[in-house]
Amino acid sequence: MKGYSKRTDSIQEYYFSQKLKEVNRLREEGKPIINMGIGSPDLPPHPSVVEALCRSSLLPTSHGYQGYQGTPALRSAYADFYSRHYGVSLNPESEILPLLGSKEGIMHISMTFLDEGDQVLVPNPGYPTYTSVTKMLLAEPIYYDLKPGNNWYPEFEELEKLNLAKVKLMWVNYPHMPTGAKADLEVFEKLIAFGRKYQIVIVNDNPYSFVLENEPKSIFQIEGAKEVALELNSLSKTSNMAGWRVGFVSGKSEWITAITKVKSNMDSGMFLGIQQGAIAAMNLGKEWYESLNEIYAQRRKLIWELAEKIALEYERDSAGMFVWAKLPKGKKSDELVDDLLYNKSIFVTPGHIFGTQGEGYIRFSLCVKEESIKEAIKRIS
Template identity: 60%
Template sequence: MIQVANRLNTVEEYYFSKKLREVNSMIADGKPVINLGIGSPDLQPPQKVVEAISASFQNPNAHKYQSYQGLPELREAMAKFYKAHFSVSLSPATEILPLMGSKEGIMHISMAYLNEGDEVLIPNPGYPTYQSVTKLVGAKGILYELDEANNWMPNFDELEKLDLSKVKLMWVNYPHMPTGAKPTKYVFEELVAFGKKHNILIVNDNPYSFILNNEPKSILNVEGAKEVCLELNSLSKTFNMAGWRVGMVVGDSTHISNILKVKSNMDSGMFFGIQKGAVEALNCSTMWFATLNNVYQERRQLVWQLADALNCTYDKNASGLFVWAKLPEFIKSEEFIDLVLQENHIFITPGTIFGSKGEGYIRFSLCASTEALEEAIERVK
């Protein structure tokens, strides 16, 4: 038997990869499961985006290898987008690197900056990929706890008590997933100061700024942030393009150059047509966001009703593509969602997949039609 690499002993198959096999098996057996677990937008991208990718097939360069740095017009569109929505100035030539989704950026950044034994600050609760990628590159994850009492923001007094001598990188994610907590400018200013003080690269993962949020923010808007910060962003949620795999990492040119050294050895450029579609998406007017959020607002009202029917509580001021809900006391997240799946044929995400601080919480996705949500409410009632 050929032995696998030792790094595979440190990670497990992604939760949704495993759980969806169970859900799909139930559907195959005729059970009408309503999936409220996954944040995969079910709405269509802007029509002009679809038209752009279709028209691109006639371009003689469409089927060739593409630049590792993406089309110049794509980087230009990304720079204009950041200027228009975040008041952040970026050089299209040196401070932007398009990615095949921001998820790959987590790996590229980690490979560019982490050596075996380096330490990484990872939010708990937080996106599970931060932890798994840290393990895959041989670094050590140090969990920093977030809690509802502090509106899911870092506790800098507690962070300062840690031995930070080996910490090289810190993952943050605001607006926060899974809780939907919105950042204050204060927290970004504190993060920049913390990174400078301890020589830590702060990476803000920022794909949810425009979903049910009227005040999109970038950590790069803080003075001096480029010295110690990078930001990941994505078109997946904002423009319903999750399957297209388009994202970006932005920041100081030195950091971008370092990440490019990794990325250029991992792929051979993004498909031409997808880049053309992404340009059109980034050039959408603010009317797009208003229309999108009207839909999500209606769905969120229904999810709140569903949460009420399940005796859960939640924060109506949260943003993002999910509703993070607290279970009644002493109820375990995974036991609860398995019970609802078996009895009501509704799949909800347990908070525990985001870390130990997610125990006692569940997460509902807004990526389901109003008809499906109304049906879910009826099943629970």
Template identity: 55%
Template sequence: MNTAQRLQSVKEYYFSSKLREVKQLITAGKPIINMGIGSPDLRPNQEVLQALVSSLEDQSAHQYQSYQGIPELRTAISAFYQRHYQVSLDADKEILPLMGSKEGIMHISMAYLNKGDKVLVPNPGYPTYSSVSKLLEAEIMAYPLDEKKNWCVDFEWLEQQDMSEVKLMWVNYPNMPTGAKLSADDYKRLVDFAKSHGILLVNDNPYSFIANDEPTSIMKYVQPTDPVLELNSISKTFNMAGWRVGMLVGAADTLQEVLKVKSNMDSGMFYGIQKGAAKALALSTNWFEEQNTVYNKRKDLVCKIADHLSLTYNKDSTGMFIWCKIPSDKTADQIVDQLLYEFDIFIAPGHIFGSQGDRFVRFSLCVPEPKIEEALKRVQSR
């Protein structure tokens, strides 16, 4: 049976295929340390687990749930945005809970993109922005992020391009994979840029709390009629990636359009998961401090590994990855393969995030300290 033509434009997600190989190596007895993927290994808060468990006996716990999430979750998201970002959102109209922010990328794209529309995606950037655009037969316009400009949006470059057919722009700050942050001025410039060119701007913001003590949101710089949305997620912030809870926030009418797509694709999120997510969003600031203490210790160790391999990095970067530049005599694949086959350590090559990542590799901090210490010993052994 021939597949739809659109499938020819995308490959299986890198981690989906590479992790198969890594699993095979593990099955063959290799003691692989996986420093490739950003799946938090730390536990969610105990109160969150308790909220899920105790919700199981609630009367409607096992029925279909609202397409817009339970009011308690929307209220918790609204309070979270107010408390941490000083952004006021109407819990009934300006918040749409999602099953992870990844699905939001598809929903927004399906709601707004026609075949041939142009989409601005960051290079390097989260591969899903491009793959979803390709699945919808939109045209990708990759905008370069450059190490020399601290991986920030290059407005001069953007202003030199023809924006007439651009419909949608993805930005992701704090940035994955580079760990860069954006200044308040740059957020404002982005909003102005989107407004002046009639582009729907979406900031993807899942990393704002990780190794970062100044969490912010693009919504701070947005007026109610501006064409700007933000995706956020509890996956990384609360160690709940497998729960699949994210959120989209922005203007009520735009969210209604996205809901037309979403409500035809799922039938609501499991009640207990929503109760747990609401509890997580209300956790005190101690939670973030505790997580970051762990991440900072891990970061120090990963930096030692990078030093040993003559990789360079910016230690002040945010997020749960260390983005390392490789020496000029090597390729990223050579380093990834060397680590995998000689040292049983899996890391990600930068090129999977776009050509601007060619000279980089990415280490994840989602690995317990003793394992990072073991990885360090392995690389120091030769």
């Protein structure tokens, strides 16, 4: 009656929420749209994950409110997962907080650390939610450019030239989305040193570390990282559980306690069956990730072929479930995206939605069956 919050003035509807309405409209009109825009796994979870959910759901005690911090078994499974795959020790009692997806964690962490007028270092290009959450909290995003000449890593000399007095958080994301730049321990070391020097909390958003990556990495592999950093992780991509909404934030107990204060006032815990499924997912062996990566590698080869048909450049040494492709000089990403959508019924993502450094690029998702990619290649040919 008296108007909306001023935070709604600074954000727009999420790009995919908006664009998919158009894609669905075209489908309703009979257009055979091939959706290569979104990183939503099309493959199912492992059967043991679904079985664990089903078994738990049949128990009469499974359907009430659950604890805000998840079950001890869930946190222990996550600690074991980090120990096995990253060689990192986490205390399941105090250094792990389960989340309803890691996207929720971006909001909770921001609400925990930021006040109006604080500043946040945001990668450009980078995940748009870092910006939108910052603006919703009336804080100010300060963009730091990632460039192909530096393998899409932060340029620390440029960062140190900034006035960092009001910066409280820095978002980083390796393996990087959308570019696919791999995680690098030397870069993590520099990030920890930078955060310590300027008293900035470094948050590594780490959902892609197993996708087309033989050596998963965590920022906590760096000595002293827990004094400076938090890490988000998720089962959405690695376990094909995007719709289950299972994520985690880990870090030192003082910070996890503070984040829990925020989270416990916003939800009432994760359904027990989903927690049981998540435990089963985190107990899977390396062969699970290897089998997924065989599929993604085959799809990526086909996407590379498609990119070449459109005269795009791409980097082969990358991780994650996307192909980041550069347009010919002078061509705009929206122009190519609309041409593919309206003339070839192929939906891809324009790079500019990830920041100004993404203009001149488009992003292909690997969450598309091989026969659909082959059909897309035919349409281009």
